[in-house]
Each structure stands twice: as C-alpha cells, then as structure tokens.
Amino acid sequence: MPAPQPRPAISAMARYQPNLNPPARGRIIRLSANEGALGPSPAAIRALEEVTSRLHHYPEEDPSALADAIAAQLGLDAQRMVFGCGSDELILALCLAYLSPGDEAIHTEYGFIMYPVSIRVAGGEPVVAPDSGYRVDVDAILERVTPRTRMVFLANPNNPTGSYIGRGELERLHRGLPEDVLLVIDAAYAEYVSRNDYASGADLVENSENVVMLRTFSKIYALAGLRLGWAYAPQVAANAMHVVKQPFGANRAAVAAGIAAVNDHEFRRRSVAHNETWQPWTAQRLAGLGLTVLPSVTNFLMVRFPDEPGRTAAEAGPWLEQRGVLVRGMAGYGAPDFLRMSIGTETEMQAVVESIAEFLSA
Ligand SMILES: Cc1ncc(COP(=O)(O)O)c(C=O)c1O
Structure with missing residues (x-):
C-alpha cells in the first residue's frame, strides 16, 4: 500500500x-x-519575568489589555483587533478564511514571501503583479484583477525592497478594487517610516468593509522570538480570523511583554x-x-x-x-x-x- x-x-x-x-x-x-x-525594551523583559508564575494558565483569547494599550497609543478601536502567533499566523488565517480552491490572490513581485506560501497552503493561486523599478506598481496590481480575484496582499513599506507607496497611491489601489476583494495592507514596518505621505491603512480599515491592516511586534518592538502580531479588521473579517486561527496563538508571555513594550514610548x-x-x-x-x-x-x-x-x-x-x-x-x-x-x-x-x-x- x-x-x-x-x-x-x-x-x-x-x-x-x-x-x-x-x-x-x-x-x-x-x-x-x-x-x-x-x-x-527593558520594560518588556521585566514584564516577561513577572508573568512566569502564571504560565500554567492559558492566555486570554482576546487580550483586551493589549488591545486597549494599542488603541490608546494609535487612536484605534480595540474591538477591531485580532491577535495571533506573529502576523504570519494572521496572513495564513486570512487566506484560509477567504480562498476556496482555484481562487486568485494577488501579491507584488518582490512582496513578502509568506503571501504566496499561505495562498498556496489555502488552495489558492498566487498571481504576481510586477514591480516597477523595485517599487510596487498600483496599475500592475489593478490590471491583474479578474473575477476570480479574492484578495490582494500589499506590504507597505515592502519587505524586501524597503520602498513604500504614499497615501494617494494606497487609496487609488483601494478605489480600483472591486468591493468584494479583500485588500490586506501589511504595515509590519510602519513605525520606522517618517514620511508625511505615508499611511498605515488603519483609516481605510475604519472607512470600508474590505481592508485589513496587519502589524507585528517583531520589528520596532524587537520581540520576534515571542511571536506576536495583530490585525485591524472589519467585524466580518475579524470573526472569520477567530474561527480559523488557533484560539491561543497570542501566548501569555508575548501579550505581557507586548503591553509593556507598547507603553515604553x-x-x-x-x-x-x-x-x-x-x-x-x-x-x-x-x-x-x-x-x-x-x-x-x-x-x-x-x-x-x-x-x-x-x-x-x-x-x-x-x-x-x-x-x-x-x-x-x-x-x-x-x-x-x-x-x-x-x-x-x-x-x-x-x-x-x-x-x-x-x-x-x-
Ligand atoms: C512584511 C512582513 N510581514 C509580516 C512579517 C512577519 O511578522 P511576524 O514575525 O509578526 O510573523 C514580516 C517579517 O519579516 C514581514 O517582513
């Protein structure tokens, strides 16, 4: 056999x-x-030390104190946040939730490698939009939308090229997509960007039903080893991610350190x-x-x-x-x-x- x-x-x-x-x-x-x-951050290390006596308890499924800390820092709505084992877990959760076999999801030529991987794992077909001079080309993305397109992944700023598109281009991309296509804006490096025309995508999430923003504690907060990421999403997408992802993906140690890190301005x-x-x-x-x-x-x-x-x-x-x-x-x-x-x-x-x-x- x-x-x-x-x-x-x-x-x-x-x-x-x-x-x-x-x-x-x-x-x-x-x-x-x-x-x-x-x-x-030294505060994150102290928070980790303090959490050790409580590691026999499962973490909260919705770590509300972490959501509140982020909401206060960035002026966002804590109810729209979903936490996971790195943003990697949330990328996969979105693909599993939104792609049926044969559905297409677009990512850019030099986009983050986990997009095509997660699209394929979910049974979807990655569609590559070529960059132009190592920069994301919004027209190239829009030209590749077909009736089978369900998602578009955009890292902004982009890994590995390090470039970004400004607010105007991001909004043009969003306006050009059909309303039933989910635009995933991965802002893993947002905190490093000091350009006036940069937008993380949070307000697009708040003003539409088809945008999700992803963020991570692995970069500016230097907590990659703990694996903690979050999504800012409309209710329907947040509910879908909760169904698909593991319930305790954001572990107790990561959440404790994350709260301390967010508050360490x-x-x-x-x-x-x-x-x-x-x-x-x-x-x-x-x-x-x-x-x-x-x-x-x-x-x-x-x-x-x-x-x-x-x-x-x-x-x-x-x-x-x-x-x-x-x-x-x-x-x-x-x-x-x-x-x-x-x-x-x-x-x-x-x-x-x-x-x-x-x-x-x-
Ligand atoms: C654009 C982008 N998104 C997501 C991730 C993954 O982040 P995490 O460590 O939260 O899974 C990375 C990591 O390099 C990245 O560059």
Missing part, C-alpha cells in the same frame, strides 16, 4: 528557509531577519532614532563601496552586488557567513544579485561595512 500523501499543492512546496543558522563559534552579527537592533523613540542614524549611514557607506542600495524607509536595506565573478551577491553571502555575518540572500525572491541586511547596532554596522569592503577588494 502506498503511504498517505499530503495534498499535491503541499508536496510541491519547500519549507521556509530562515537562513538563521549561525556557524558554531565566534562572533555572530545577525542581520538576516529585519529584527529590532537594540534588543527588547522612550524605547520606541530610541529605536526609531537609532534607525534614522544607522540606516542612512550604512546605505551611504555601501554606496561608497560602489554597491547599489535601494532607497529604504525601513530598518533594512536591499543591496545589489556586481556580476563580476568573485564579487557577486551569491559569493558575498557565504563569505560573510563564514565571518559570522548573517544577511539574507534574495534568490528566493527572484533577485539573486541582491542581499538584504537589517540595521543592527553601531558596532555591528561598522563591522559589516568593513567586512563587505574586504570582500569586494579581495
């Missing part, structure tokens, strides 16, 4: 490749996952200020080495390496890894000439720039 087989769509897929396995020894500079540079300010210093510094130094650095409003940079043998991105990645510097290869995103690196501490960025200079001159 043949062994049981997963669905063909699942068998055809490869598992996520995190590229986070450091060499066994020595200094590790980990810039491969767009994590917060400064480590978690000083930590958030410090993290933004750090990024505003070291992101342009790094971009400038790498450009000075002759590399092309895509303009970024986030805590990471996408950097193009030359095609000359000995100086390519494909060679730079392993070379850096050998020296304890972990960056992200972009071949999986269809951009093999690029490496993506997050902004770490001052010492880390100086060391990385030195290592890359050494690689290029070797």
Whole structure:
C-alpha cells in the first residue's frame, strides 16, 4: 500500500528557509531577519519575568489589555483587533478564511514571501503583479484583477525592497478594487517610516468593509522570538480570523511583554532614532563601496552586488557567513544579485561595512 500523501499543492512546496543558522563559534552579527537592533525594551523583559508564575494558565483569547494599550497609543478601536502567533499566523488565517480552491490572490513581485506560501497552503493561486523599478506598481496590481480575484496582499513599506507607496497611491489601489476583494495592507514596518505621505491603512480599515491592516511586534518592538502580531479588521473579517486561527496563538508571555513594550514610548523613540542614524549611514557607506542600495524607509536595506565573478551577491553571502555575518540572500525572491541586511547596532554596522569592503577588494 502506498503511504498517505499530503495534498499535491503541499508536496510541491519547500519549507521556509530562515537562513538563521549561525556557524558554531565566534562572533555572530545577525542581520538576516529585519529584527529590532537594540534588543527588547527593558520594560518588556521585566514584564516577561513577572508573568512566569502564571504560565500554567492559558492566555486570554482576546487580550483586551493589549488591545486597549494599542488603541490608546494609535487612536484605534480595540474591538477591531485580532491577535495571533506573529502576523504570519494572521496572513495564513486570512487566506484560509477567504480562498476556496482555484481562487486568485494577488501579491507584488518582490512582496513578502509568506503571501504566496499561505495562498498556496489555502488552495489558492498566487498571481504576481510586477514591480516597477523595485517599487510596487498600483496599475500592475489593478490590471491583474479578474473575477476570480479574492484578495490582494500589499506590504507597505515592502519587505524586501524597503520602498513604500504614499497615501494617494494606497487609496487609488483601494478605489480600483472591486468591493468584494479583500485588500490586506501589511504595515509590519510602519513605525520606522517618517514620511508625511505615508499611511498605515488603519483609516481605510475604519472607512470600508474590505481592508485589513496587519502589524507585528517583531520589528520596532524587537520581540520576534515571542511571536506576536495583530490585525485591524472589519467585524466580518475579524470573526472569520477567530474561527480559523488557533484560539491561543497570542501566548501569555508575548501579550505581557507586548503591553509593556507598547507603553515604553522612550524605547520606541530610541529605536526609531537609532534607525534614522544607522540606516542612512550604512546605505551611504555601501554606496561608497560602489554597491547599489535601494532607497529604504525601513530598518533594512536591499543591496545589489556586481556580476563580476568573485564579487557577486551569491559569493558575498557565504563569505560573510563564514565571518559570522548573517544577511539574507534574495534568490528566493527572484533577485539573486541582491542581499538584504537589517540595521543592527553601531558596532555591528561598522563591522559589516568593513567586512563587505574586504570582500569586494579581495
Ligand atoms: C512584511 C512582513 N510581514 C509580516 C512579517 C512577519 O511578522 P511576524 O514575525 O509578526 O510573523 C514580516 C517579517 O519579516 C514581514 O517582513
């Protein structure tokens, strides 16, 4: 008898490749996952220590104190929030809730890799809208809408390119979509953006029935290891996510640390200020080495390496890894000439720039 087989769509897929396995020894500079540079807020660490005596209790299904803290900080409605085990869980929950086999969901060419993965897992068909010059192209998205389109995924700002579209373009995208298509605006890096024309999408959620905004504690709050994300959604989408996702995806430790992190305004300010210093510094130094650095409003940079043998991105990645510097290869995103690196501490960025200079001159 043949062994049981997963669905063909699942068998055809490869598992996520995190590229986070450091060499066994020595200094590790980990810039491969767009994590917060400064480590978690001290208040979040204290909150974690305090929660340890209550870990035998399941968490709340709707962590209301966390919703209230976010609502107070951002002026949002706590009733519209859904929490999950990272925003990854919520991306999948949305796909499972909205896609039937054969339905199409659009994502952008260099959009976050978990969109096509989750679309396929749910049985849907990912449809790629090409970027234009490594930027999201709203017209390309709208041109790909068909009667089978159920969802559109947009990371704004985008991972891995680091670019964003402004409020006007975001609203034009929303206006151009049929009302029965769900627009998912993933604002994982919103806190880093200091542009006047940037909008996270929260007001589009409040003023329509077909927009969901996603946020995470993995980036500015530097709590990626705890896995905590949230969605801001119309009631119908929130109800659907509650049905599909695991009930206790946002765990008790993550919620306790999340509340403390949201309330630590000083930590958030410090993290933004750090990024505003070291992101342009790094971009400038790498450009000075002759590399092309895509303009970024986030805590990471996408950097193009030359095609000359000995100086390519494909060679730079392993070379850096050998020296304890972990960056992200972009071949999986269809951009093999690029490496993506997050902004770490001052010492880390100086060391990385030195290592890359050494690689290029070797
Ligand atoms: C655009 C985007 N969305 C979502 C995520 C996942 O976030 P989380 O850690 O909350 O699952 C990431 C992580 O890199 C991301 O870049």
